[in-house]
Amino acid sequence: MDKLYRIYAHMDGHDRITEICASTEELKDGWIQIDEGAAWPRYPLAQSHYLPGGTYTPDGLPRYRLADGIPILRGEDEIQADRAARVTATQPSELDTLREQNQQLAAQVEAQSGQMEFLESCLAEMAAAVYA
Numbered sequence: 001m002d003k004l005y006r007i008y009a010h011m012d013g014h015d016r017i018t019e020i021c022a023s024t025e026e027l028k029d030g031w032i033q034i035d036e037g038a039a040w041p042r043y044p045l046a047q048s049h050y051l052p053g054g055t056y057t058p059d060g061l062p063r064y065r066l067a068d069g070i071p072i073l074r075g076e077d078e079i080q081a082d083r084a085a086r087v088t089a090t091q092p093s094e095l096d097t098l099r100e101q102n103q104q105l106a107a108q109v110e111a112q113s114g115q116m117e118f119l120e121s122c123l124a125e126m127a128a129a130v131y132a
Helices: 076-090 094-130
Strands: 004-011 017-023 033-039 065-066 070-075
Touching: 004 065, 017 065
Parallel strands: none
Antiparallel strands: 004 017, 004 033, 065 070
16 A cells, blocks of 8 residues: 655745645644645655646745635736735835935045045145155
């Protein structure tokens, strides 16, 4: 008889499946058993073979969610909403961009001011040496 593997899923706070695991033992700490079987390679290699198409989209978003203990392929609208939320969260606001540019300009002005003082000091030394 083939060894039975329990398939466990781990979700994020929105019931999106973030991990799949095959085990012959019970898992705890947030893992939920969703299936059991022995078919090769689907069950023993569940991380890469259990969910058709893989756990994540090519850009790293969860492809499945758990509904009543069953993995369900998420709709394109759900995935697009995740993409939009990711872009919004990672793009700096215009105000943040302007603040960063302002800081860079202030640093450049300070550096140029220091160079001007150095050059003035050099000219004064040269003038003192020439006219001495």
